[in-house]
Amino acid sequence: MKVRIFTPGPTPLPQEVKLSQARDIIHHRTPEFSEIFRKVCDGLKYVFQTKNDVLVFSSSGTGAMEAVIANLFSWGDEVLVVSGGKFGERWTEISKAFGLKVDTIDVDWGRAPDPLQIEKKLQENKKIKAVFTQLVETSTGVVYDVKGISSVVNKSSAVLVVDAISGLGAQTLFTDEWGVDVVVAGSQKGLMLPPGLSFVSLSTRAWQLVDNASLPRYYWDFKKARASLSRGQTPFTPSVSLICALEESLTLIREEGLANVINRHRIFAEAVRKAVSCLGLKIFGNPPSNAVTAISVPTGIDAEKLRKKMQDDFGIVIAGGQAHLSGKIVRIAHLGWMDKIDIIGVISALEMSLFQLGYGVELGKASKAAQEVITGNII
Secondary structure, three states, rough: OOOEOOOOOOOOOOOOHHOOOOOOOOOOOHHHHHHHHHHHHHHHHHHOOOOOOEEEEEOOHHHHHHHHHHHOOOOOOOEEEEEEEEEHHHHHHHHHHHHOOOEEEOOOOOOOHHHHHHHHHHHHHHEHHHHHHHHOOOOOOOOOHHHHHHHHHHHOOOOEEEEEEOEOOOOOOHHHHOOEEEEEOOOOOOOOOOOOOEEEEEEEHHHHHHHHHHOOOOOOOOOHHHHHHOOOOOOOOOOOOHHHHHHHHHHHHHHOOHHHHHHHHHHHHHHHHHHHHOOOOEEEEEEEOOEEEEEEOOOOHHHHHHHHHHHHHEEEEEEEEOHHHOOOEEEOOOOOOOOOHHHHHHHHHHHHHHOOOOOOOOOOHHHHHHHHHHHOOOO
């Protein structure tokens, strides 16, 4: 049975990306690698929508999050974290691990923060050096108003740090135009690679913090990484095969056009949400993202049994809830290398699995709803 993955990372891989990793390995201190790496760095600027350098590290996205803390701050610096899910909490956990003083804006899981709350905090405490937030809070499926948040943060002396690990390539993010100082991303989401690479873009204001920061770092040193870029290199051994694969995925994104890529994610997300509503199920997150849809599991249905049935009977892998949402929601991603038939397939599997578990479903109704959204939009 063919397995199809609909988790918010890892995501399905294009054929070109898979085949690129079967090639012979090349050495990372060669002109051949440097040429590939320069192309990759240029392509990342396009996806990040920035003219600033994008640093590349061999790690998960969490590594890049830690790298930001280690490079921008000193012991005792004050920061503000928007905490509305598992990954907002992660900013708090990393900041405290490095000795920062953390204030939080606690948002109900499944909701988005009000930028005015952030503005109020910044007005009350002028010592806040940074505001941390998400583009998409993966654990709840909610997209945040980064443009609105940026507009209030830019009135202060603080920098804005955005975790776009799940959102990059699925949601609109105009890094330079909106004045976002730091953007963090990972390889296994919208960039359609296996896990193992992370990325950080920094504005001029953010680099000024780097110049004055005193927290210890060695492998994560942004200055070393930036100095190596001019040579088409990384300061330490990179994930060579992943970087070669990234060249392929970035080429695909350029060929489709970033705006078209984001629009495709929007249409697929809309198709999933309409289909889910036809089943009488509730969307958990508001406003829901283009990357992943969180769905409240109806009374009488065991979330883990639903996921297991979808995987065992139909080869469809979806995600469950995290922390206190475990068992209460399931999450269907429409992120990365997916097409129209993938979306219709996941909805059909959801319908049939719910039917077999005894939930009142009119087979075909949700699939039809998804088809209507997809056929009503040109992709």
